[in-house]
Amino acid sequence: MADSTAQKLQKTGDEVGDVPNVLLVPFALKNSIKxxxxxxxxxxxxxxxxxxxxxxxxxNGILGTATALGGSQIVLGSTTGSVTTELLRRSYxxxxxxxxxxxxxSKNIDISxxxxxxxxxxxxxxxxxxxENENF
Amino acid sequence: xxxxxxxxxxxxxxxxxxxxxxxxxxxxxxxNESDTGLEVALGSTLKTLTTNKADKILTTIQTLxxxxxxxxxxxxxxxxxxxxxxxxxxxxxxxxxxxxxxxRFITVYExxxx
Numbered sequence: 001m002a003d004s005t006a007q008k009l010q011k012t013g014d015e016v017g018d019v020p021n022v023l024l025v026p027f028a029l030k031n032s033i034k035x036x037x038x039x040x041x042x043x044x045x046x047x048x049x050x051x052x053x054x055x056x057x058x059x060n061g062i063l064g065t066a067t068a069l070g071g072s073q074i075v076l077g078s079t080t081g082s083v084t085t086e087l088l089r090r091s092y093x094x095x096x097x098x099x100x101x102x103x104x105x106s107k108n109i110d111i112s113x114x115x116x117x118x119x120x121x122x123x124x125x126x127x128x129x130x131x132e133n134e135n136f
Numbered sequence: 137x138x139x140x141x142x143x144x145x146x147x148x149x150x151x152x153x154x155x156x157x158x159x160x161x162x163x164x165x166x167x168n169e170s171d172t173g174l175e176v177a178l179g180s181t182l183k184t185l186t187t188n189k190a191d192k193i194l195t196t197i198q199t200l201x202x203x204x205x206x207x208x209x210x211x212x213x214x215x216x217x218x219x220x221x222x223x224x225x226x227x228x229x230x231x232x233x234x235x236x237x238x239x240r241f242i243t244v245y246e247x248x249x250x
Contacts, residue, residue, distance in 0.1 A: 033139055033147065038193070038244040040213075040226055045238040087239075088228055093246060 042088040139249025144192050148247055151194055155223060157216035158185045158198030158241060164211055166227060173222045174212050181205050185215065192248070198241040205233045213241050 159182045163175020181200060188195040196215055209230040214222045224243065233239060 032250055033144065034248045034250065035151075036246045036248060037224060038246045039242070040228075040244075041240075041242040042228065042231065043240040043242065044231075045240070046236055087231060090226075090228075 036093055038091070038093045040088075040090045040092075041086060043084050044087050045082050045084045141192065141249075144247040144249055148189060148192060148194050148245075151245070152187050152189065154217050154219075155194075155196065155215055156184055156218040158183055158196065159214050159216060160198075160200065160205060160210045160241070161212040161214070162208060162210065164227070164230075167212070167225045171222070171225050173216075174214050174225060176212075177214075178205060178208065178210075181210075182216075192246055194245045194247075196243045196245070200233065200239040200241075202235050202238055205239075206235050208233050210239070215243060 159174060159177055159179075161174035161177045161181075163177075165175045181198075181204060183198060183200075185196040185198055187197070198213070198215075209232050211228060211230040213226045213228065215224050216222050226243075231239065
């Protein structure tokens, strides 16, 4: 991005060693360093050391043979792999539209088209506000 | 004057060296800048973080395995320096932990010069 007038003036002073030929610089250009929290994510990995995943299990349900359960059980699911699910994601900085959408879309709310429908009410001109000191 | 990327990455490295601990808690109070740690810290969850680095980015990972924090509803999390000061505190949705689950709390930090 091109420098603002104030930035150019400040650079002149800083880099050339001259004082800008103006009576007043509107504001001093400040260079600072910020530490930002980009994302906070909680993942859950389910322990599947036994072959006991059943059809309808909230995490897995793959057709297979039961080896860790009692006999005569119809079991759908047999795996020694683990399943990881994302329980929680908070995005504080978005670099791409995809990242933004991941943070705002849900089954019930989609504001990707710039509006949100709540029954007969249409909410338009939605602005996303990023709070620097977000508490949650 | 500009803040150099090289310098930002050095700060990232210094942060990585010193930000070494993660801890969970069960407090439910809102997080405030004036907090000095977790509201209800669970000492058994104070663990050494694993980290990953990218350009100007530091990722910390706190892992609770299947033997840890079972029977608890975890609702807050912090990252600590090796000397005990807290850098961040998150208040999050209560997560029920039991011996079938392993939790990973991932925090991504980004350094920015402006």
